[in-house]
Amino acid sequence: MRSVLLLLAVLCTSAACRDQSRLPEPVNIALPRAIDGRPWSFADRRSEATIVFFFSTWCVPCQAMEPFVAEAARIGPREGIEVIGVALDVAGNKTVAPYVQATEPPYPVLLGGGAIAEGRSPFGRIPSLPSVIFLDGDGRPSAVIQGLVDTELLMTRAREVRSRTD
Template structure:
């Protein structure tokens, strides 16, 4: 198994699926690059891959290109990748990093005080939380991963789709 494939397999082994999806705490907010506040509810109906990271964290930096490629692959499926930076310097610190590392698909999202991460019990960077289309946490991975490997992308698509039992359909 090659290096990327081994890393992807290792990432999948560390992906903890929740038997019962968990609701997110209410009122969690973070900002976009312009400092406008956002809440997860703004993305209702979309699945989310929420990655908590920082520019000073070597494993975070290592996985950012694969998160950027993941976003390019899954955006058309209604899956958003939100990389929430914990850098205290905010946009001034994150934007040059994006430019230097040629990240083209990820938006700049900021949690500089780490409040959203703390509310979600993020204890280690990087940590990634998968949120389904109903806004429920369905899985999390602590540590880095090769997010754009086919088996990882397949797991994300499987875990974040809305279960048939939760869909409402009306028949006449």
């Protein structure tokens, strides 16, 4: 009996037994680009996996992580992985646009602001910075990392998310 219960437990943790209704909803919002204010829609852009980097210009650990995120943005497209930055600065474009112009990240930077930081978005609450949410090919949040991490960990997690949707 014990082995039957163990077998059922293992089988129900597989993808075949997951309740699809319990998956998070896809992220279907549009946010303004920091550089020109044009809307950038998550719903219109779906890659195999998306790295969404949440940061603020005043956040020292975020600044330290930016080169790792930039490297992931340079190598990711070869593997179907896209990188997006979402700035959570309360002052918005007044502080973010000059920062983006000075750093020239190789990925789009969007203005998230207070509503995103406070959890009033499909991303949910962003409890600390830097934070990264990984979206699967359907745009659903699939993994989260909080704190300073390197390119290798970003790409490893993005590849894991991508492989779940293959």
